[in-house]
Amino acid sequence: MTRGSKRKGGGAEARALDDVGGAHVMSWVIAIMLFLTLLTAAAGLATAQAAGALDRQMAGRLTVQIVEGEAQRRDAAATRVLAVLRGQSDVARATPVPQADLARMLQPWLGNDAAAAELPVPALIDVDLDSDGGDAVRRVTAAVTQASAAARVDSHATWLGPVGRLLDTAAWLAGGIILLMLGATAAVVMLAARAGLEAHRGTIEVIHMLGATDRQVARLFQRRIALDAGIGAGVGSVMAAVAIWIVARQVGALESQLLGGLTLGARDLAMLVALPLGFVALAVLAARLAVLAQMRRML
Amino acid sequence: MANIVQFENVGLRYGAGEETLCDVSFTLRSGQFYFLTGASGAGKTSLLRLLYLAQRPSRGIIRLFGEDAVILPRDRLPGFRRRIGVVFQDFRLIPHLSAADNIALPLRVAGMAESEIARAVREMLAWIGLTERAGARPATLSGGEQQRVAIARAVIARPEMLVADEPTGNVDPVMAERLLHLFHSLHRLGTTVVMATHDWHLIDRVPGGHRLHLDRGRLVDPEPVPPMPEPPPSTLVRSGL
Ligand SMILES: Nc1ncnc2c1ncn2[C@@H]1O[C@H](COP(=O)(O)OP(=O)(O)O)[C@@H](O)[C@H]1O
Ligand SMILES: [Mg+2]
Numbered sequence: 001m002t003r004g005s006k007r008k009g010g011g012a013e014a015r016a017l018d019d020v021g022g023a024h025v026m027s028w029v030i031a032i033m034l035f036l037t038l039l040t041a042a043a044g045l046a047t048a049q050a051a052g053a054l055d056r057q058m059a060g061r062l063t064v065q066i067v068e069g070e071a072q073r074r075d076a077a078a079t080r081v082l083a084v085l086r087g088q089s090d091v092a093r094a095t096p097v098p099q100a101d102l103a104r105m106l107q108p109w110l111g112n113d114a115a116a117a118e119l120p121v122p123a124l125i126d127v128d129l130d131s132d133g134g135d136a137v138r139r140v141t142a143a144v145t146q147a148s149a150a151a152r153v154d155s156h157a158t159w160l161g162p163v164g165r166l167l168d169t170a171a172w173l174a175g176g177i178i179l180l181m182l183g184a185t186a187a188v189v190m191l192a193a194r195a196g197l198e199a200h201r202g203t204i205e206v207i208h209m210l211g212a213t214d215r216q217v218a219r220l221f222q223r224r225i226a227l228d229a230g231i232g233a234g235v236g237s238v239m240a241a242v243a244i245w246i247v248a249r250q251v252g253a254l255e256s257q258l259l260g261g262l263t264l265g266a267r268d269l270a271m272l273v274a275l276p277l278g279f280v281a282l283a284v285l286a287a288r289l290a291v292l293a294q295m296r297r298m299l
Numbered sequence: 300m301a302n303i304v305q306f307e308n309v310g311l312r313y314g315a316g317e318e319t320l321c322d323v324s325f326t327l328r329s330g331q332f333y334f335l336t337g338a339s340g341a342g343k344t345s346l347l348r349l350l351y352l353a354q355r356p357s358r359g360i361i362r363l364f365g366e367d368a369v370i371l372p373r374d375r376l377p378g379f380r381r382r383i384g385v386v387f388q389d390f391r392l393i394p395h396l397s398a399a400d401n402i403a404l405p406l407r408v409a410g411m412a413e414s415e416i417a418r419a420v421r422e423m424l425a426w427i428g429l430t431e432r433a434g435a436r437p438a439t440l441s442g443g444e445q446q447r448v449a450i451a452r453a454v455i456a457r458p459e460m461l462v463a464d465e466p467t468g469n470v471d472p473v474m475a476e477r478l479l480h481l482f483h484s485l486h487r488l489g490t491t492v493v494m495a496t497h498d499w500h501l502i503d504r505v506p507g508g509h510r511l512h513l514d515r516g517r518l519v520d521p522e523p524v525p526p527m528p529e530p531p532p533s534t535l536v537r538s539g540l
Contacts (some may be wrong), residue, residue, distance in 0.1 A: 213374070
């Protein structure tokens with residue numbers, strides 16, 4: 001017996017169950033579940049990307065402010081603090097933010113007068129640490145505040161931390177939702193397979209009496225379900241791709257710094273493409289398990 | 300192997316209530332032709348279902364092909380069933396498959412090559428005189444044609460034992476005769492045949508055929524084949540109109 005002839009035979013035999021009316025319901029359920037899962041996955045992956053980008057931005061970065069109304073004393077303190085920072089072994093880089101840049105940043109709020117040195121604008125120093133550990137932050141903070149009482153150290157991690165944690169939570173939540181969706185889909189497929197088995201009980205009994213094994217009968221169902229799930233997965237994927245494309249274009253148009261991290265990398269896209277295949281595989285597996293378990297109760 | 304089937308004190312009970320089959324004991328010898336007779340409801344179909352492993356008995360011993368069929372594990376049933384051909388009382392053809400595909404089913408289940416299947420099915424269709432209707436769905440076939448397809452499906456895999464539940468129930472006497480001839484020729488090729496029937500005069504047609512007779516679930520000595528009864532007088536005549 002050749003492989004080809006076996007496959008052909010399987011196909012003809014498989015038509016035994018080809019009148020399932022409720023099959024289209026299965027396709028729609030799969031399409032909707034996959035659509036929701038893909039959107040959730042895309043949102044989750046993009047959020048995880050943003051959280052990662054934020055982490056990289058925050059990690060080991062400090063801003064030192066010298067809050068001093070008098071410009072000369074402020075500049076003197078800034079020079080002192082800068083020297084101290086550059087002397088610290090924890091500090092990789094310390095860069096004073098030029099006053100002109102600060103004035104430009106403040107201009108929308110304060111108007112052109114910000115440039116006139118009358119207004120008490122603090123001096124800012126961006127600091128990159130060698131490591132992002134809390135100990136390094138503490139040591140640098142101690143050294144800076146000793147050098148000038150007017151110096152205040154802001155760790156980026158302190159004020160962006162909650163945002164990062166929120167993004168992390170959202171990403172994990174998306175993962176949880178996806179698992180629930182997969183579970184619900186498997187349950188629906190199992191119910192459909194069992195209903196199909198019940199609807200075809202007579203036919204299956206005959207095929208059994210002709211000497212078919214449970215695996216052979218299960219294969220008939222797997223083929224049916226794979227077909228329906230495949231159609232559903234196709235429809236769901238197209239709907240999701242359109243939705244994700246629209247949202248991605250709108251996010252791109254925002255040019256927001258925070259939302260800018262909301263992108264999908266090549267690995268993320270690969271995972272999204274793998275999901276529909278995973279859905280079909282899950283459906284086939286669920287159908288197989290349900291049918292085999294049910295048949296064990298027949299004779 | 301001389302004994303192909305052995306029943307010892309077999310009982311079968313559906314749910315609660317009386318036993319449908321009670322203390323049934325008999326032996327079928329390989330290569331013989333058996334008729335199973337009995338009134339409607341006597342338990343013929345139930346007994347045959349035990350025989351083709353569609354049902355396990357409530358009690359008793361069943362040996363099939365020399366093995367204990369009662370405790371046979373599920374995964375060994377297909378192997379046994381492939382050695383038995385079954386003509387169901389209600390045909391049980393698969394409605395969405397053509398006559399040819401229905402007939403081919405046992406060979407496909409057994410994994411035979413498609414080219415061999417095509418040849419075997421062609422021969423079979425010619426044998427039952429349905430070559431023209433190869434592509435027809437069962438619903439478009441007459442009762443007698445469906446019955447012939449069911450018989451072809453039962454015998455195509457050359458089973459060691461053929462179990463037929465009233466296979467001549469839906470056909471005219473000429474076709475009944477032809478079908479019996481078909482079974483008889485299989486029997487001559489060495490197949491053990493077990494055939495439930497109401498048709499007394501068919502029994503005479505198989506020389507050396509044995510009879511098992513069921514009476515309300517018990518095997519009893521068969522009464523001699525009665526002579527053809529007189530047609531009953533019309534009810535109109537009897538009521539004096
Ligand atoms: N699946 C079943 N469940 C319950 N009772 C059944 C079942 N099959 C048959 N019976 C009962 O068993 C008795 C014998 O039926 P059956 O074996 O079909 O007799 P026969 O084939 O001789 O007409 C009948 O009374 C019938 O109602
Ligand atoms: Mg019957």
